[in-house]
Amino acid sequence: MTVVKGEPVPEGADDTGGMTVGGPDGDGYVPxxxxxxxxxxxxxxxxxxxxxxxxxTLVTAALLYLVVxxxxxxxxxxxxFFSAHYAREALPKxxxxxxxxxxLLLVCGAAVLVLGMLxxxxxxxxxxxxxxxxxxxxxxxxxxxxxPLIINLMIVVLGVPALRLQGVTVxxxxxxxxxxxxxxxxxxxxxxxxxxxxxxxxxRAAARSLGxxxxxxxxxxxxxxxxxxxxxxxxxxxVSLQKDTGLVSIGGAVDAVRAADIIVGRSxxxxxxxxxxxxxxxxxxxxxxFTDWVTARMDRQRAQGxxx
Amino acid sequence: xxxxxxxLRRAVAAATVxxxxxxxxxxxxxxxxxxxxSSGPAANSCAKGKLATKTSGKLTIATDEPAYEPWFKDDxxxxxxxxxxxxxxxxxxxxxxxxxxxxxxxxxFNKAFAPGVKSFDFDINQVSISDxxxxxxxxxxxxxxxxxAVIALKDSKAAKATSIADLRELKLGAQVGTTSLDYVTNxxxxxxxxxxxGKNDQAKSALKNGQVDAxxxxxxxxxxxxxxxxxxxxxxxxxxxxxSAPEQFGLVLDKGxxxxxxxxxxxxxxxxxxxxxxxxxxWLSDAVDAPVLK
Numbered sequence: 001m002t003v004v005k006g007e008p009v010p011e012g013a014d015d016t017g018g019m020t021v022g023g024p025d026g027d028g029y030v031p032x033x034x035x036x037x038x039x040x041x042x043x044x045x046x047x048x049x050x051x052x053x054x055x056x057t058l059v060t061a062a063l064l065y066l067v068v069x070x071x072x073x074x075x076x077x078x079x080x081f082f083s084a085h086y087a088r089e090a091l092p093k094x095x096x097x098x099x100x101x102x103x104l105l106l107v108c109g110a111a112v113l114v115l116g117m118l119x120x121x122x123x124x125x126x127x128x129x130x131x132x133x134x135x136x137x138x139x140x141x142x143x144x145x146x147x148p149l150i151i152n153l154m155i156v157v158l159g160v161p162a163l164r165l166q167g168v169t170v171x172x173x174x175x176x177x178x179x180x181x182x183x184x185x186x187x188x189x190x191x192x193x194x195x196x197x198x199x200x201x202x203x204r205a206a207a208r209s210l211g212x213x214x215x216x217x218x219x220x221x222x223x224x225x226x227x228x229x230x231x232x233x234x235x236x237x238x239v240s241l242q243k244d245t246g247l248v249s250i251g252g253a254v255d256a257v258r259a260a261d262i263i264v265g266r267s268x269x270x271x272x273x274x275x276x277x278x279x280x281x282x283x284x285x286x287x288x289x290f291t292d293w294v295t296a297r298m299d300r301q302r303a304q305g306x307x308x
Numbered sequence: 309x310x311x312x313x314x315x316l317r318r319a320v321a322a323a324t325v326x327x328x329x330x331x332x333x334x335x336x337x338x339x340x341x342x343x344x345x346s347s348g349p350a351a352n353s354c355a356k357g358k359l360a361t362k363t364s365g366k367l368t369i370a371t372d373e374p375a376y377e378p379w380f381k382d383d384x385x386x387x388x389x390x391x392x393x394x395x396x397x398x399x400x401x402x403x404x405x406x407x408x409x410x411x412x413x414x415x416x417f418n419k420a421f422a423p424g425v426k427s428f429d430f431d432i433n434q435v436s437i438s439d440x441x442x443x444x445x446x447x448x449x450x451x452x453x454x455x456x457a458v459i460a461l462k463d464s465k466a467a468k469a470t471s472i473a474d475l476r477e478l479k480l481g482a483q484v485g486t487t488s489l490d491y492v493t494n495x496x497x498x499x500x501x502x503x504x505x506g507k508n509d510q511a512k513s514a515l516k517n518g519q520v521d522a523x524x525x526x527x528x529x530x531x532x533x534x535x536x537x538x539x540x541x542x543x544x545x546x547x548x549x550x551x552s553a554p555e556q557f558g559l560v561l562d563k564g565x566x567x568x569x570x571x572x573x574x575x576x577x578x579x580x581x582x583x584x585x586x587x588x589x590x591w592l593s594d595a596v597d598a599p600v601l602k
Contacts, residue, residue: 265485
C-alpha cells in the first residue's frame with residue numbers, strides 16, 4: 001500500500017498508531033477532533049475486548065484444570081503420564097532417537113520434493129509424445145497415494161531383503177526411508193500438480209506469445225507462481241513426514257517414539273510417550289512459523305511488484 | 309453493536325460455563341461406584357465363585373491377540389490348550405469358576421497396563437514381574453520361572469557363540485517391552501545398538517533376512533521359533549538369571565485390585581500341589597537343555 005503524503009490514512013490501517021502518521025512536522029496535517037475521538041473510542045474498545053478475552057480464557061483454563069484434577073483417576077493418571085522421574089529418564093533417550101527422525105526428515109524431505117516435482121511435471125506435460133509418461137506418473141501417484149504407508153513400509157523393509165538381491169541394502173533405515181519417499185512423493189506430486197494447474201492458462205499463453213519456449217514458460221512463469229501457493233500444503237506434508245519417520249522402527253531401528261516405547265515397556269509408565277510427543281510438537285512449531293514468515297515475505301514482494 | 313449477537317454470545321458463554329460446571333460435577337461419580345463395589349462385603353474374602361469380578365459370576369481373563377505357541381494353541385485361548393491357557397483355567401477353577409464361567413478377552417500387551425478402569429479381572433500374557441512394574445499394576449505371585457535365550461541362523465557366525473562376550477559384536481534384536489531387551493542392553497551390552505521390534509514376528513523376519521544376527525526371546529518361545537517357525541535357526545544358548553530372585557511371569561491385575569490376594573493364593577496353591585509343574589511338563593517340556601552363556 002502506498003501512502004501519499006498529507007492524505008489521511010485509510011480507515012482500519014491505523015487502529016493503534018494513527019496519531020503518529022502525518023503529525024505536526026510541517027506538512028500541515030492536523031487530525032481533526034472527531035478523528036481523535038474516534039481513535040480514543042477504538043482504543044478503549046480494544047482494551048475492553050482484550051480484558052474480556054483474558055478473563056474468559058482464565059476462567060476456561062481454570063474450569064478445565066478443575067475438571068481434570070478433580071477426576072477420580074487423576075492421581076494415578078498424573079503418576080502414569082506426568083512422572084518427573086520418568087520424564088528425566090526418557091528425555092535424553094528420546095532426543096537420541098529424534099536424531100534419527102531428523103536425519104530421515106532431511107534426506108527424505110529433499111528426495112520427496114525433487115521426485116514429487118518431477119512426477120508433477122511429467123503429469124502436466126502436454127503433447128501426444130508424452131502420453132506414456134503421463135500415464136506412468138498418474139499410475140504412480142494413484143498407487144502410492146492409495147497404498148497405506150504402513151503396508152508400504154512392511155513390504156519394503158521386511159519384503160525387499162527377503163529377495164536376497166545382490167548389492168541391495170538390508171539396512172532398515174535406508175529401506176524405510178525409501179518407502180517413505182515413495183509414498184510422500186506421490187502426495188507431494190499431487191500438491192505440485194494442483195499448484196501448476198492453478199496458474200491461469202492465460203499466463204502460459206502470455207509467456208508463449210512473448211516468445212518463451214514451453215519449457216521456459218514453465219520454468220520462469222508457471223512454477224514461480226505455483227510454488228508460492230503450494231507452501232502451506234507442502235508444509236503439511238513435511239510435518240506429516242516428520243511424524244511418520246518414526247514408522248521405520250518396524251524394522252528394528254530405534255527412533256524417538258521407539259525409545260519411549262522401550263522405557264514404557266519396562267516400567268509400564270507412559271510419561272516417555274508424553275515426552276516424545278512434546279518433542280515432536282516442539283519441532284513442528286518453529287517449522288510452521290518459519291514457513292509463515294517465508295510466505296509472508298514472498299507475498300510482500302509480490303504486492304510491491306518485486307522480482308518474480 | 310447490535311443487541312442480537314451480544315445476547316447470542318452471552319448465551320454461548322453461559323452454556324459453556326454450565327457445561328464445564330456439569331462436567332466438574334459429574335466427574336467424581338465413577339469413583340463412588342467403584343468404591344461401592346470394592347468395599348462391599350465380598351471384597352477381601354476369596355469365597356469360591358463369589359469374587360467381586362467385572363461381571364458377577366464370571367471371570368474375565370485377558371491376553372493379547374494373536375496368542376502365540378507354546379503359551380496358547382491355535383490362537384484360541386478358550387480351548388484350554390497351551391501353557392498359559394491351562395494355567396488360566398487352573399487358577400479359575402481354584403477360585404471357584406469352572407470352564408463355562410471363564411470369559412476371554414483380547415487386550416493388546418501395551419494397553420493392558422493403561423490406568424483407568426480395566427475391562428478384565430486378570431491378564432495372562434508372559435508379563436515378567438518387576439518392582440518397577442509393580443508401581444503401575446498388581447501382580448499375582450509368579451506362575452513360571454523364565455529364562456532368556458539367544459537364537460541365530462544355523463550357518464551364521466552368531467550360531468558359534470559360546471559366551472556373552474562372543475555376542476557383543478553382533479547385531480542383536482529383541483521385542484520392545486520385554487525383559488529379553490533388558491538382557492541385551494544390561495547384560496550383553498552390544499557394541500552396536502540393538503534392533504528393537506514391535507513384535508517377535510518382525511524380529512523373526514529380520515533374523516531370516518539377515519537384518520539382525522541373533523534374536524533374544526524367552527526360552528519356550530525360542531524353542532517354538534526354532535522348532536516350527538524358523539527351522540534353519542537354532543538356540544545358541546540361554547542366559548543365567550540376573551540378580552538373586554529368578555525372573556517370573558505373573559498374572560496382571562489392576563493396581564489395588566481386590567482380587568490380587570485371592571489370585572495370588574490360588575497361584576501359590578497350584579505351585580504347592582504340583583499342578584503348575586504338571587502343566588509346565590505337558591506344554592513346555594522341550595524347554596530344557598540349552599547351553600548356558602556366561
